[in-house]
Amino acid sequence: MNLWALEISVQDRASLLKALKQAKGGEVLLLAAVDYGELDLWADGPVPPVYAEPVILRAAAASPPIFTRLKLTGARNLAFEGVLFDYIFAAGDAPGQTRPFHIKDSTNIRFTDVIFDGDVASGRGPEDNGYAAGIGLSARHVTRFTLQRSEIRSFYRGLVVGEGTDVLIAENDLHDLRSDGMNFVKATGLRVEGNVIRDFRRSFASRDHADMIQFWSMNADYPTTDVVIRRNFLTVGNGDHTQSIFMRNEAVDTQGGDLSMYYRDIVIEENLILNNHFHGITVGETDGLTIRRNTLIRVPRRSEPGIRGTFANMPGIQVADSSRNVTVRANVASRVPKVQAGWKQVGNAIVQDLEAFEGGYYPRVFANPFAGKPYRPENFKPVSGALLDRSELGAPLSIFRWGE
Secondary structure (H helix, E strand, O other): OOOOOEEEEEEEEHHHHHHHOOOOOOEEEEEOOOEOOOEEOOOOOOOOOOOEEEOOOOOOOOEEEEEEEEEEEEEEEEEEOOOOEEEOOOOOOOOOOOEEEEEEEEEEEEEEEEEEEEEEEEOOOOOOOOOOOOEEEEEEEEEEEEOOOOEEEEEEEEEEEEEEEEEEEEOEEEOOOOOOOEEEOEEEEEEEEEOOOEEEEEOOOOOOOOOOEEEEOOOOOOEEEEEEEEEEEEEEOOOOOOOEEEEEEEEHHHOOHHHHHHHHEEEEEEEEEEEOOOEEEEEOOOEEEEOOEEEEOOOEEEEEEEOOHHHHHHOOEEOOOOOOOEEEEEEEEEEEEEEEOOEEEEEEEEEOOOOOOOEEEEEHHHHOOOOOHHHOEEEHOOOOOOOOOOOOOOOOHHHHOOOO
């Protein structure tokens, strides 16, 4: 933080707009805990959000200032700290498309210790009514974009980033979502690290395709590259099952793209996944992929609490056969992909919860695997001297916490 930053007290919407218009860069705007309504700023507008150094909008006290809508276009060097973004569903809002908080064509935008609080739909059909609506935070064509130590709750989708370069999504808590946690397309230089994604509230009457972390490439004109997905805790918790990390490459498998459209240089490591779906870690056509030290464990579905399901419901690791330069190392899962030419696969441990007399049976390798909700990470510590009691195998469970 700049110790010499100029601090400016802001008491209402008018004084906020005045301070933003007069700012040059380096100012800290201390926001009183009032409702500022919608903040819509664009580069050529009456209050252009373009600064030589970061201008910080910071809560002045423990109670947060509130914004009901946010739209930034062509912004540069703007940060939000300790703010509440509060979405209220309105008639005419499309549950899966409305973007109340949207950043576009912007550089060096940062959200830290903020809350994105969603709402449920009403006045629609049974597949929507009572279920979360809207997109929590949406960003398109952004550079140096950060979301850190923040909470996104009760939205249709939590976070959507398209055409992002140098993006950091770290230490956030996403929960009570209807469809997806995080969506990415055309990412370049992305870190998704230390997040908790949990407790989905799905609409099973709809055709939702629920994922915790999803990448896609349909109609993309360049691929996602240089991505690290590390030390995230993805858990069904007290909510509904989903796919966990799902990176289908439609540009290749559906639209006929060649090697130039392969995902490139992807690292997925040290994530803990507690879920109940075949797609634990699924990656489409990629050139340069490392899947290392992840732990994938099946827990019961809320919709069928007494049933763990068949092998097909057990989260495993899948990689498109035509991928190149692939390493799958030291993971704990129900399945790993069949080795292809040029791949490296070593030190993985196969576990399962179906056959007591077969290898890798949960009660013989985990400390307390059949304990009930909320499926605490410590229940899955390795049994001393058993299959998983090896250093550098699976996710480092001691770093994960379940906070109720």
